[in-house]
Amino acid sequence: MYKRILVPLDGSETARYGLREAIALAKEQKATLRLVHVISEFPTMVEMADVANVDKVRKSLYEYAEAMLREAKALADSLGVETETGLCELGGGRVADAIVKEARDAGCDLIVIGTHGRRGISRALLGSDAERVLRQSPVPVLLVREPKKEA
Secondary structure: OOOEEEEEOOOOHHHHHHHHHHHHHHHHHOOEEEEEEEEOOHHHHHHOOOHHHHHHHHHHHHHHHHHHHHHHHHHHHHOOOOEEEEEEEOOOOOHHHHHHHHHHHOOOOEEEEEEOOOOHHHHHHHOOHHHHHHHHOOOOEEEEEOOOOOO
8 A cells, every 4th residue: 555656747638647646545545645847947947048038947846846736736735635735856966866855755655656658769869757757766666657549
């Protein structure tokens, strides 16, 4: 039985599918959800031409993350699932490393993460944080794919 389920959120549709699955599982297991977002400022800061906007961009990253976590928490709470939220600031390394560290630090016994399910060259070019979490995690990982679209 799972007691604490980590759900990393990035605002994507696949992350929302992961959240919905995690909510259903937490409700069934009477588990607590730990909703987290990893803030990675570095790529944004490097690309910025105007240094004066750095603080503005940083503030907007945090506001976006906090709003996303509030919305996810409200959904889980409305369905009777106990939740807590957290922001992880990525000082270096990969998002997947921060997710695995958060699972350890928060005492989670399952990670539920949405994945695009990329294969081949797109996976090689874009990488896969979900795959890296799967390989490094000390606890079970449930990968949730976006449903296939009807042709």
